[in-house]
Amino acid sequence: xxxxxLILMVASILGILIISKTERVERWLDRFILSPSLSDQMxxxxxxxxxxxRFGNLYALVQYAKKTMDTVHTKNNVILLPxxxxxxxxxxxxxxPEPLSFYxxxxxxxxxxxxxxxxxxxxxxxxxxxxxxVALVPITKEELHKLLITYKKYNPI
Amino acid sequence: MNFAGLLFLLITxxxxxxxxxxxxxxxxxxxxxxxxxxxxxxxxxxxFPFILAxxxxxxxxxxxxxxxxxxxxxxxxxxxxxxxxSTMSLSLQSVKWPKIYELPFLFVFxxxxxxxxxxxxxYAPNPRDMLAGPEAIAEFAVxxxxxxxxxxxxxxxxxxxxxxPLFIASLQVIYKIFVQxxxxxxxxxxxxSFITLIISILKQKLHPVIVGFIMVYFFAxxxxxxxxxxxxxxxxxxxxxxxxxxxxxxxxxxxxxxxxFLLSIxxxxxxxxxxxxxxxxxxxxTPLLLFYFLKDKMEMKKIVINTALFLIFPFAVYYxxxxxxxxxxxxxxxxxxxxxxxxxxxxxIFFKIMGDMSTELIFSANGALYYGYFVQLFxxxxxxxxIFYRKNSSRExxxxxxxxxxxxxxxxxxxxxxxxxxxxxxxxxxxxxxxxLMLLYFRNSGLLLKLTDILNKWEYGxxxxxxxxxxxxxxxxxPVNMNKKK
Numbered sequence: 001x002x003x004x005x006l007i008l009m010v011a012s013i014l015g016i017l018i019i020s021k022t023e024r025v026e027r028w029l030d031r032f033i034l035s036p037s038l039s040d041q042m043x044x045x046x047x048x049x050x051x052x053x054r055f056g057n058l059y060a061l062v063q064y065a066k067k068t069m070d071t072v073h074t075k076n077n078v079i080l081l082p083x084x085x086x087x088x089x090x091x092x093x094x095x096x097p098e099p100l101s102f103y104x105x106x107x108x109x110x111x112x113x114x115x116x117x118x119x120x121x122x123x124x125x126x127x128x129x130x131x132x133x134v135a136l137v138p139i140t141k142e143e144l145h146k147l148l149i150t151y152k153k154y155n156p157i
Numbered sequence: 158m159n160f161a162g163l164l165f166l167l168i169t170x171x172x173x174x175x176x177x178x179x180x181x182x183x184x185x186x187x188x189x190x191x192x193x194x195x196x197x198x199x200x201x202x203x204x205f206p207f208i209l210a211x212x213x214x215x216x217x218x219x220x221x222x223x224x225x226x227x228x229x230x231x232x233x234x235x236x237x238x239x240x241x242x243s244t245m246s247l248s249l250q251s252v253k254w255p256k257i258y259e260l261p262f263l264f265v266f267x268x269x270x271x272x273x274x275x276x277x278x279x280y281a282p283n284p285r286d287m288l289a290g291p292e293a294i295a296e297f298a299v300x301x302x303x304x305x306x307x308x309x310x311x312x313x314x315x316x317x318x319x320x321x322p323l324f325i326a327s328l329q330v331i332y333k334i335f336v337q338x339x340x341x342x343x344x345x346x347x348x349x350s351f352i353t354l355i356i357s358i359l360k361q362k363l364h365p366v367i368v369g370f371i372m373v374y375f376f377a378x379x380x381x382x383x384x385x386x387x388x389x390x391x392x393x394x395x396x397x398x399x400x401x402x403x404x405x406x407x408x409x410x411x412x413x414x415x416x417x418f419l420l421s422i423x424x425x426x427x428x429x430x431x432x433x434x435x436x437x438x439x440x441x442x443t444p445l446l447l448f449y450f451l452k453d454k455m456e457m458k459k460i461v462i463n464t465a466l467f468l469i470f471p472f473a474v475y476y477x478x479x480x481x482x483x484x485x486x487x488x489x490x491x492x493x494x495x496x497x498x499x500x501x502x503x504x505x506i507f508f509k510i511m512g513d514m515s516t517e518l519i520f521s522a523n524g525a526l527y528y529g530y531f532v533q534l535f536x537x538x539x540x541x542x543x544i545f546y547r548k549n550s551s552r553e554x555x556x557x558x559x560x561x562x563x564x565x566x567x568x569x570x571x572x573x574x575x576x577x578x579x580x581x582x583x584x585x586x587x588x589x590x591x592x593x594l595m596l597l598y599f600r601n602s603g604l605l606l607k608l609t610d611i612l613n614k615w616e617y618g619x620x621x622x623x624x625x626x627x628x629x630x631x632x633x634x635x636p637v638n639m640n641k642k643k
Contacts, residue, residue, distance in 0.1 A: 004616050008258035008366055016261055019373055024525045028379045033272065041279055047338050054281040097288065098315040100308060104293040108307065116312040157315055 055105070057094055061126075061134070062105040068136045069109055079111040079136070080122035080144065083154035093132040098157055114148055115156040158278065162335030163342065166202075167195075169229045170346065174198030176232025181420040187252050188357040192350035196396060199328065199347050200427040201228065206327035210304040211482065217302050218334050225331075255365070262369030269376050270352065274345045276386035281339050287325070287388050290318025295329030295340060304330075309488045320491045322478035324431045325390060341388050348385045351396045355596055358403070362600045364609040364616075371599055374534050380527035381589055390432050391586035397428035398435060399593035405442070406556040406597065409449045418463065422470050429471040433479055434578070436471045438567040438590070443467065445559045449552070496575050507573040513580055514569060518588070527585060528592075535595045538602050546603020554601035560594040 019025055044053055052059045069077060081096040088095075096102065102111040112119045122144055126134045139147070174197035178190060185193075205224045206216050214220060255263055282292045297306040304323060313319055332340035352372075359368040376382055384392040404421035408414050429435040446467060450460045483491055500506065518524055519532055542549070568587045572578040578587075599605055613619070 001616065001618065004618075005257050008612075008616065009261060012258050012261045012366055012369060015370055016265055016373060019370070019377070022530065024529050025377045027526075028377055028382075028529065032379055032383065033269070038272075038275070041275075045279070050279055050339075051281050054283055098285075099312040100290075100293055100316055100319070101285070101288040103308060103311045104288055104296055108297075110311055112312050113315065116314060118312060 058097065058105065061094060061096075065109060065136055066106050069106075076121070077109070077124055078118070078121040079109065080119065080125040080139070080147065081111050081113050082126055082128075082147075083114060083151050083156050085154040086151055087128065089154075090128055091131055092128040092134060094126075094128075094134055096126070113156045114151045114154075119148070120144070158337045159335060166225075166331070166335055166343075167346070169225050170195055170198030170202060172198070172229045172236070173201050173225075173232040176234070176236050177201060177423075178420075179235040181416045181423075183416070183420065186357060186361070189354060192354035192357070193400065195350040196347050196354070196400060199343055200397060200424075202331065203324050203327045203427075203430070206298070206304065206330045207323040207478070207482070210323065210486065211477075215302040216298055216304065216330055221331060221334060259365045259369060262365075262372065265373060266352065266376065269382070270349060270385075273348060273382070273385040277341055277345045277348075278337070278339075280386065282329075282341060282388045284387060284389050286318050286390075289316040290321060291323070291326035292329060292340075292388065294319060294323075294326040295333060298326065298330050299333050305486055305488070313489060317491060320479075320483050320487065320489070321390070322430050322433055322475075323482070324393065325388065329388075344386065344388060344392070347393060347396055351399075355593060359596060359600050362609070363605055364612040366612060367605055367608055371534075371596065374529065374531045375592065375596065377529040378527070378531050378592065379529060380585065381592060384586070384589070389586065391589050394428055394431040394435065395589040395593060397424050397431055398438070398590045399597075401425035401428055401439070402442075402556070402560045402594060403597065405446075406553045409446070409556055410552045412449070412453050412455065419466075422467055425467075426470045426474045429474045430478055433475055434571055436475045437571060438563055439471045440468060441563045441567050442560070445556065493575075496577050498574055498576055501574070507569060510572045510580070511566075511569045514565075514584060518580060518585060528588075531592060531595070535598070538599065538604055541604045542602050546607070549601075549603035549606065551601045554598060557594050557598035557601065561591050561598070564588065564591040564594065
């Protein structure tokens with residue numbers, strides 16, 4: 001019986017190897033199991049490091065927004081998030097989340113999109129500053145209305 | 158990572174779940190009972206922050222410790238008898254060490270599950286449905302000690318995820334407070350439990366090598382495996398829905414086991430708490446129930462009561478989570494009626510969705526990326542069974558097939574009624590519920606049972622006239638006599 005079980009074990013190993021070499025399984029292993037590298041992750045295990053690893057550009061954007069807002073002493077700050085379609089059209093390299101996600105990421109900074117019912121509350125916005133860079137700047141009502149006209153032709157989110 | 162907090166939750170989940178399982182007098186092997194206890198424990202605990210929200214009580218660490226401990230102590234009462242009796246030692250004897258040929262499979266499963274657990278711990282919750290919904294609610298509930306928190310003051314016009322039942326938000330609150338800022342590790346607990354459960358169930362009837370190969374294909378479904386560590390509703394929903402169907406099949410195979418029927422209702426109710434469209438799928442299982450009730454000549458009064466019980470509890474949970482909570486507790490309301498298909502009289506839409514589901518989702522290049530070879534494996538075995546093993550149709554097998562049809566047709570019907578239920582998101586992941594039912598089918602497949610028989614004969618050197626090893630009994634059923642000629 002022991003020898004038969006050994007044969008079954010060899011058959012199991014061979015079977016697993018064959019399955020792992022089939023097209024779909026091999027692709028899955030390469031794309032989703034063997035990468036991303038585990039050793040990279042092991043080197044960055046702190047909460048903020050893991051957030052940075054997971055969210056990439058968005059993390060940098062959120063940190064920047066938090067820092068900027070920390071220095072502002074006015075109340076009721078609301079940020080207008082430019083449409084992603086617009087951001088992509090100018091190759092800014094940034095995608096904005098929807099207002100609730102933005103609130104979550106920033107730990108409580110309110111934002112609106114161009115079609116939000118309370119878009120008139122917006123007094124800050126992100127302005128693209130060339131490829132891969134944005135600035136968070138305060139805006140007046142007039143500037144807000146001008147921006148809304150510019151963004152009108154883009155999908156709001 | 159707070160290991161003490163994790164240990165506290167693991168112990169309390171297990172005792173709570175084990176106590177509830179014991180209340181239903183479940184007599185199954187230990188390797189079925191243990192994972193079921195964790196799955197049940199997590200399910201029960203997920204109601205606590207929700208109930209606190211309903212009672213307008215603060216959701217703080219102290220209150221949660223009190224509630225979780227109280228539930229654990231209460232659940233321990235039915236366990237007294239169990240620990241004092243001899244059933245514990247009997248159960249332990251039923252656990253068998255894996256044989257040498259199972260080790261390669263165990264190595265593969267262990268490696269994949271370790272990776273899944275690591276990613277579940279490491280990755281911050283990322284899916285859009287979570288960040289604009291339960292995860293955001295949970296994050297601010299921890300800070301503000303209430304589920305109805307400041308996120309409702311934000312522009313919510315782009316999402317309706319904040320209105321979904323609080324299953325994930327509740328567990329996230331608990332795990333953020335007790336374990337780590339990303340919460341999420343509860344998902345690994347139910348995933349590991351579910352995999353243990355499913356392997357144990359399959360091994361009751363099939364040869365371990367066959368079980369090993371089937372499970373390799375199950376693991377190698379990229380979309381399904383991904384959600385073992387990505388936070389979303391569907392994997393959890395699949396687990397509770399499957400447990401409901403599993404106990405329903407045990408009950409319908411022997412209508413004397415009313416306790417299993419009640420337990421299936423409890424699992425279905427938890428599944429309805431995870432995803433609010435589940436009651437519709439449960440309702441679609443009612444004809445199956447009625448068929449067996451009538452076939453086994455059940456009294457009409459009992460038929461009415463059982464059917465009512467089967468429907469009322471999952472719908473009650475749905476009503477509490479959506480009808481009561483959303484309507485009376487949240488500042489923002491959602492009228493599901495507004496989402497109903499405006500062209501409901503056009504039945505061709507139904508068949509179009511059904512066609513798209515097969516051609517664009519399951520049997521397509523995309524399907525390969527989502528579900529690997531698993532559906533093809535099922536179709537192959539099903540067709541072979543249909544041609545060569547038609548006579549081998551256990552009740553459990555029919556129930557599994559019916560369940561698969563319920564998920565398949567049910568999702569199409571849902572998409573037809575509510576166009577919001579789209580193909581590439583809701584249906585793609587809703588189909589997860591079908592896969593464990595396919596596994597339930599596999600353990601009753603004529604082909605796989607025949608292969609098991611051949612392997613057992615060869616492995617144990619048994620000839621036809623000598624008795625063969627007995628299969629571990631399922632529930633209260635007598636051991637299956639494999640020597641019996643079909």
